[in-house]
Amino acid sequence: MKSFNLFLPLAFLCTVNTQRTPTISYISQEQIKDIGETVEFRCSVQYAPDFPVVWTKINKDVVNDQLPLSHGSSLIVRDTRFSLKYVDALSTFILQIKDIQETDAGIYQCKILISLNNHVSANVELQVRRPPIISDNSTRSLVVTEGQPVQLECYAGGFPAPRISWRRENNAILPTGGSIYRGNTLKIPAIRKEDRGTYYCVAENGVGRGARRNINVEVEFAPVITAPRPRLGQALQYDMDLECHVEAYPPPAISWLKDDVQLSNNQHYSISHFATADQYTDTTIRVITIEKRQYGQYVCRAANKLGTAETRVELFETTVPVCPPACGQAIYSGAGVAPVSTGPLVVVVLFITIVTRNFHTKY
DSSP: OHHHHHHHHHHHHHHHHHHSOOEEEEEOOOEEEETTOOEEEEEEEESOTTSOEEEEEEOTTSTTOEEEEEETTEEOSOOTTEEEEEEGGGTEEEEEEOSOOGGGOEEEEEEEEEETTEEEEEEEEEEEEEEEEEOTTSOOEEEEETTOOEEEEOOEEEESOOEEEEEEGGGOOOTTSSSOEESSEEEESSOOGGGOEEEEEEEEOSSTTOEEEEEEEEEEEEEEEEOSOSEEEEOTTOOEEEEEEEEEESOOEEEEEETTEEOOSSSSEEEEEEESSSSEEEEEEEEOSOOGGGOEEEEEEEEETTEEEEEEEEEEEOSSOOTTTSTTOEEEETTEEEEOOSHHHHHHHHHHHHHHHHHHHHO
């Protein structure tokens, strides 16, 4: 009778024990790893010796995108980077991934299958740190007209979310003020020609060296002309260079005029243009062996699709040759031809010539 009385409680305990619902007692916390590292996910279960335990990868960005990885203590996925271990003493399933790739990021679910329509599950997320990559929808280059509003945009992917900053070439001051601007969008209310150049979009998140995109901003503007020397003197029969500096974009058509007549290369004039950059051009006209009629006002004119500008350079007569460009030219006198190589020598030769003429006139 006593034996029977002991059997009943034991039988009751066994019945209660077999009816307990399987549970997940532990799941790993969120994991943040770098590409190439190793991660382990642990899932401890209770009261589930007769129920299958499944690891599944869930793509949180795509609905119903799930990939079964294991069933019980066996792997389903065929990837040598994945391994599965079951620790019987702890009732723990350990899923390990080596050489983590960017595509491994996602939610990993440990699930106990109780019946066809009943299960118990717990999730752990794997986030993979990725260096910034600047998106294709970011600004690449711009050609705008002076005075227009301009918006430069820069977006980048990566984890953690990259921070975006803007700089200019050689740390030049930004149109917004300062040498650095932070944010995805750099707005310029009315761009000026001084704002043209290379802008840098820099994306950083502490992973790797960051990413940078060079954005070239061209500003179209009407020509601006200056003459370094607006008045120049030279003696008869010598050469003289007249020059002006042109700033414009697109590159302008440049011409020299005198008395409303456009000049060209011939025995009297030699015109040359030197482009020092896309926006800068230095132009020079050499007046060759100056005659009386060549003194006066010369017009340097530049024109592009946005406008026309001009400046004047005056050439006047002097009695003493100016060097340069007179250096190396010949002086013609009654006594013959004398080469000129320096400014002081010109003066000496002229002095001797004048004295010689006076002597012959007197005697």
